[in-house]
Amino acid sequence: xxxxxxxxxxxxxxxxxxxxxxxxxxxDIVRRTRVAIQRALGRRDGQFTxxxxxxxYLVTYLWAIRHLTFSGTGGFDVFVVENPAALALxxxxxxxxxxxxxxxxxxxxxxxxxxxxLIGLCLAALVGVTLAVSIVSWRxxxxxxxxxxxxxxxxxxxxxxxxxxxxxxxxxxxxxxASAGLIAAMQWMVPLAVVLLLGTLFWVGSRVDPQPM
Amino acid sequence: MIHSRRRFLSALAxxxxxxxxxxxxxxxxxxxxxxxxxxxxxxxxxQIDLGVPCTETGxxxxxSGGTRPKEIEGARGxxxxxxxxxxxxxxxxxxxxxHDLKTLVENHLSGGVAHDxxxxxxxPKFVAGGDVTMPPCERVFGxxxxxxxxxxxxxxxxxxxxVNDVVGGEPVAITYCPLTGTAQGFYRGGVTxxxxxxxVNSNLIMWDREFDVRWPQLAATAIEVGGERPTxxxxxxxxxxxxxxxxxxxxxxxxxxxxxxTLVLSEDTGFARNYNRDPYGSYTPVSGxxxxxxxxxxxxPLVTAPEGQxxxxxxxxxxxEGAIAFDKWSLLKESVLNGSIGSTPIVAVADKELAxxxxxxxxxxxxxxxxxxxxxxxxxxxxxxxxxLDEILGFEAMWFAWHGYYPDTNRVGL
Numbered sequence: 001x002x003x004x005x006x007x008x009x010x011x012x013x014x015x016x017x018x019x020x021x022x023x024x025x026x027x028d029i030v031r032r033t034r035v036a037i038q039r040a041l042g043r044r045d046g047q048f049t050x051x052x053x054x055x056x057y058l059v060t061y062l063w064a065i066r067h068l069t070f071s072g073t074g075g076f077d078v079f080v081v082e083n084p085a086a087l088a089l090x091x092x093x094x095x096x097x098x099x100x101x102x103x104x105x106x107x108x109x110x111x112x113x114x115x116x117x118l119i120g121l122c123l124a125a126l127v128g129v130t131l132a133v134s135i136v137s138w139r140x141x142x143x144x145x146x147x148x149x150x151x152x153x154x155x156x157x158x159x160x161x162x163x164x165x166x167x168x169x170x171x172x173x174x175x176x177x178a179s180a181g182l183i184a185a186m187q188w189m190v191p192l193a194v195v196l197l198l199g200t201l202f203w204v205g206s207r208v209d210p211q212p213m
Numbered sequence: 214m215i216h217s218r219r220r221f222l223s224a225l226a227x228x229x230x231x232x233x234x235x236x237x238x239x240x241x242x243x244x245x246x247x248x249x250x251x252x253x254x255x256x257x258x259x260q261i262d263l264g265v266p267c268t269e270t271g272x273x274x275x276x277s278g279g280t281r282p283k284e285i286e287g288a289r290g291x292x293x294x295x296x297x298x299x300x301x302x303x304x305x306x307x308x309x310x311x312h313d314l315k316t317l318v319e320n321h322l323s324g325g326v327a328h329d330x331x332x333x334x335x336x337p338k339f340v341a342g343g344d345v346t347m348p349p350c351e352r353v354f355g356x357x358x359x360x361x362x363x364x365x366x367x368x369x370x371x372x373x374x375x376v377n378d379v380v381g382g383e384p385v386a387i388t389y390c391p392l393t394g395t396a397q398g399f400y401r402g403g404v405t406x407x408x409x410x411x412x413v414n415s416n417l418i419m420w421d422r423e424f425d426v427r428w429p430q431l432a433a434t435a436i437e438v439g440g441e442r443p444t445x446x447x448x449x450x451x452x453x454x455x456x457x458x459x460x461x462x463x464x465x466x467x468x469x470x471x472x473x474x475t476l477v478l479s480e481d482t483g484f485a486r487n488y489n490r491d492p493y494g495s496y497t498p499v500s501g502x503x504x505x506x507x508x509x510x511x512x513x514p515l516v517t518a519p520e521g522q523x524x525x526x527x528x529x530x531x532x533x534e535g536a537i538a539f540d541k542w543s544l545l546k547e548s549v550l551n552g553s554i555g556s557t558p559i560v561a562v563a564d565k566e567l568a569x570x571x572x573x574x575x576x577x578x579x580x581x582x583x584x585x586x587x588x589x590x591x592x593x594x595x596x597x598x599x600x601x602l603d604e605i606l607g608f609e610a611m612w613f614a615w616h617g618y619y620p621d622t623n624r625v626g627l
Contacts, residue, residue: 013538019449035271066487066490069487069490071487071489071490072489074490079482080485081484081485082483085411087484091327091330091411092326092330092331092332093325093326093327093330094326094327096330098332098484098485099484099486100485101224101485102485102487109487109490110483111485111486111487181451
């Protein structure tokens with residue numbers, strides 16, 4: 001078995017040069033990333049991380065945009081607007097769309113916004129898969145065939161960008177206690193988070209040995 | 214519409230009855246200081262109207278259901294005045310502005326929401342006041358036009374900011390800006406107003422959906438034409454001021470006692486919202502943006518107000534010539550305050566029944582004093598809202614907001 005450093009050297013020599021053939025280089029990174037995801041989600045700890053982080057992130061996201069609150073007083077109540085299909089696509093602010101139903105269960109009040117759920121799920125899945133790959137590569141670098149340090153450090157931008165997309169949403173919704181510059185910057189937070197998460201994922205993927213173990 | 218509801222009226226009734234006690238709670242319990250330097254405090258039941266805590270929140274409030282006002286006996290909810298499409302009732306003269314229009318335009322900025330991202334209520338429904346259970350200290354905005362009396366709960370307007378309604382047969386817009394603490398009424402004629410998503414001086418900039426003219430709420434004067442409609446059609450409105458009417462900032466207890474037949478805006482607004490949660494904080498008890506603590510300083514003012522004084526409530530009034538602000542705390546304490554706009558004497562009188570104030574032009578400098586019936590002007594008595602003087606529309610505002618729009622405002626009690 002070769003040492004990790006030797007393997008990384010071998011990987012680099014196999015990787016197409018981005019300046020010479022950028023399409024091949026991108027294709028190779030996507031392929032390696034896909035392999036990393038498959039390997040991470042093929043393990044129980046990877047699956048657990050993915051599910052836990054995705055669900056946790058989604059709940060946090062809904063709380064951050066104040067669609068999920070603990071302001072009910074008990075009991076059960078459902079309210080649906082007259083024309084949910086039309087209202088669901090009505091934009092309230094950057095990456096925040098109109099809600100079409102209010103559901104109260106006990107002290108929990110949930111405002112259902114289909115597009116917001118979709119955005120939240122996409123972000124949550126991205127954070128989940130990035131952290132799953134990172135955790136697996138940190139716990140068992142051989143399984144992903146990348147260095148443990150690379151996997152662990154990959155989790156940092158994943159966490160930061162995941163948080164970044166939630167935090168500013170609070171201010172977007174509330175619309176106060178924010179400087180003009182921050183308000184202007186907030187509309188870019190969700191796309192920035194997506195770019196950072198994808199970048200992290202591909203960065204991890206570029207360090208994966210695509211050869212079968 | 215699908216709407217099944219199981220609410221908790223018994224619990225609400227309990228909290229509602231207990232609410233008054235909460236309203237009367239002193240400020241020291243919650244660590245909030247009186248927003249004034251007056252040494253003598255007001256009777257306790259005035260304090261809630263000055264941003265002092267009402268400790269009883271009342272929890273969830275049932276304002277569901279309701280019907281359109283034209284279906285309610287006594288409510289004149291169908292237009293009785295004919296307006297052409299696009300006609301906007303305007304003042305004959307422009308209201309005074311503390312800045313030129315260019316400055317206001319250059320200082321507007323995004324509030325973080327899209328055009329109409331805060332949706333106005335265009336099909337309001339109402340319930341009878343007698344069927345409503347709300348904590349007495351719940352904040353409402355009251356409107357009475359030709360005997361048609363309505364209350365608009367703050368907890369609903371905070372999520373919409375504009376209600377396009379017909380009251381007393383007159384098409385009107387009831388507007389509320391949470392960041393500046395201003396509730397104002399405008400005659401809307403043949404248009405509807407919406408929330409542009411822009412702010413100036415932290416204040417709501419409305420747009421009319423016919424011309425996309427931008428109307429800052431507090432200034433009530435068009436500053437520019439937006440890009441949602443052909444620009445040339447709306448240019449004639451720039452610099453013109455809207456015709457206004459008074460919206461009373463008060464509590465449910467006071468409004469319902471004075472107007473037991475009032476209608477109350479229903480939560481059935483056509484939108485799925487959580488009206489039991491105010492995104493800006495809470496008036497009952499005071500918290501978040503409404504809190505007076507200096508670490509809750511308002512952002513985005515046009516002109517910075519003295520620290521610690523920003524959220525003092527003033528009753529402001531402006532004419533074509535200038536602006537004046539009366540400290541509300543001082544007015545409720547003194548009952549009558551005198552000031553001037555230019556060389557014209559101005560008098561403000563307190564309405565202790567609704568805990569608000571009215572502003573009058575007093576060109577002859579007539580003596581105004583309190584009586585058992587209300588006030589006497591050179592010996593002629595009348596209630597505070599109907600003195601034999603020319604009323605100038607006044608309304609509550611946070612001091613930073615008024616000062617931002619009118620830095621050279623005359624001030625009384627401040």
